[in-house]
Amino acid sequence: MNDASIVELLFERNEKAIEEMKQSYEKLCFYIAGNILSQKEDQEECVNSAYMDVWSSIPPNKPDNLKVYLCKLVKNCALNRKKYNSAAKRNSDFSVSLDELAECIPDGKSIEKTITDEQLGGAISVFLKSQPEKYRKVFVRRYWYSETVEDIAAFYDMNVKTVATYLFRVRKKLKAFLQKEGYIDE
Template sequence: MDTDSSDEELVVRYVTQRDEPAFTELVTRYREPVFRLAVSVLGPGFVGEAEEVAQEVFLRVHASLKSFRREAKFSSWVYRIAFNQALNVKARVRYRAPHLSYQALPELVAPDSNPHDTVQDLGRNQALAECIAQLPEVYQSALRLHYWLGHTVTEIATLLGVPENTVKSYLHRARRLLQALLEQKGYSDDGTH
């Protein structure tokens, strides 16, 4: 592995010399961030689809690397391809969204839990998921990257290809919109219904 070369050096080596280890190193560097970005767009119920997106992204990168003009950073280019590919897949799988009905509740209830509390928690979680789905795609991704996947503002800025202050703005607006949407569904700040 060539961990000392920059992304640009690896791209040049692969394009000019067909140096397969150079491309392999690029995939190694970006496979996990691309997957995380894809799952942030698709949501927690679509890990398998996020893996397929990551594979497709690297197939596309491989096919178009010769046309990469290096006007942007390689990472920004890869993340933009990943974001767009994930959005395309999300549009196709939107109607297959995993869900849990209240009929499945008896299978989830722990023997020592209060069934009323469990129903309320499921209802609140379902309302939250519905509200998140109403947010603009970039807000959904920022929220999932930050709160679900634990990325910092700096990391999210890199993945989304925007300045850090823009990520802060996305998170702030997303939280504000989410709060308003939850209130419309009858949920208050403290999580009560």
């Protein structure tokens, strides 16, 4: 069943919509949650919570892309669970990937004008579209799917140092782009 049909079922409050979402996206949802959370129970909780959030938010929301909408809910839930579980602990691969991006993404304190997450996300999307495909895919796998550098290297049959170099270069270009666009100070 396609996304439009699932959204239609959600608008009709038909519980079959949840089953169709599970059939279409459950593996992807667990993949995203699993790259952030190590405990199977936490992963299940986040995926199920995302299904409930979709059920609760559609209607009134009508997402253009149900897959992206659902994945974003899973990722946000997993991030919140990760923060709750590890409070002051900062030693996981996922935390490392966030630390890598910290120099590129404004923290809110250094911004004189208020920008929304949506505006920043849009700017990052524009930037990524301007990058070579391989760099873009490596970046997305690292910072959206939270894969380790080693996993990305294995997936693309690349050297780990090459992947790390790709990520370094893209972060450096992203920082320059965001500075040029006025999202972060020079």
